[in-house]
Amino acid sequence: MSSGDRADRPVDDKLRNYRILLKKVDERCRAIKRDYRQHIACRKGCAECCGHFSIFPVEAVALAEALRNLRPEQIEHIREKARNTTQESPCPLLEKRLCLLYGIRPIICRTHGLPILLSRRSNGCGFLSIELQRCGFDPWECGH
Numbered sequence: 001m002s003s004g005d006r007a008d009r010p011v012d013d014k015l016r017n018y019r020i021l022l023k024k025v026d027e028r029c030r031a032i033k034r035d036y037r038q039h040i041a042c043r044k045g046c047a048e049c050c051g052h053f054s055i056f057p058v059e060a061v062a063l064a065e066a067l068r069n070l071r072p073e074q075i076e077h078i079r080e081k082a083r084n085t086t087q088e089s090p091c092p093l094l095e096k097r098l099c100l101l102y103g104i105r106p107i108i109c110r111t112h113g114l115p116i117l118l119s120r121r122s123n124g125c126g127f128l129s130i131e132l133q134r135c136g137f138d139p140w141e142c143g144h
Contacts, residue, residue: 066103078100
C-alpha cells in the first residue's frame with residue numbers, strides 16, 4: 001500500500017487501532033473502578049479536573065470526526081467556546097459539567113482521577129503509568 005493509498009482511506013478505517021486501544025483502556029478502567037470504588041471521588045458531573053490537557057494527534061482526529069456528527073448549532077457552540085477559552089477555562093467540551101463528546105474522550109480524560117499507580121518514592125500523591133497498571137492503593141499516601 002502506498003502512502004497515497006493510506007491517505008485515501010476513510011477516517012473510520014484509520015481510527016480502528018485507536019478504538020481498539022480505547023476498548024482496552026475502558027476495560028482496565030472498569031476493573032480499577034470496581035476494585036477501588038471507595039477511593040475514587042469522581043462521579044458523573046464531576047468536572048474538577050477537566051481542564052486543558054495535551055492529547056495525541058489520533059485523539060484530535062477522533063474528536064474532530066465525532067464533532068462532525070453533531071448538529072451544526074452544537075458544532076458552532078463548541079467552536080465558539082474553544083475560540084474564547086484560556087488556560088484557566090474548563091475544557092470547551094464541557095456543558096453543564098458533562099462532556100459533550102464523552103464516548104470519544106481522550107485517554108487522559110478516561111483515566112484521570114483513577115488510582116492507577118502510586119509510588120512510595122514520590123513526594124506527592126504519586127504518578128500515573130501509561131501501562132495503566134493496577135496497584136495496591138493506600139489512601140493515606142494522598143492525605144485522604
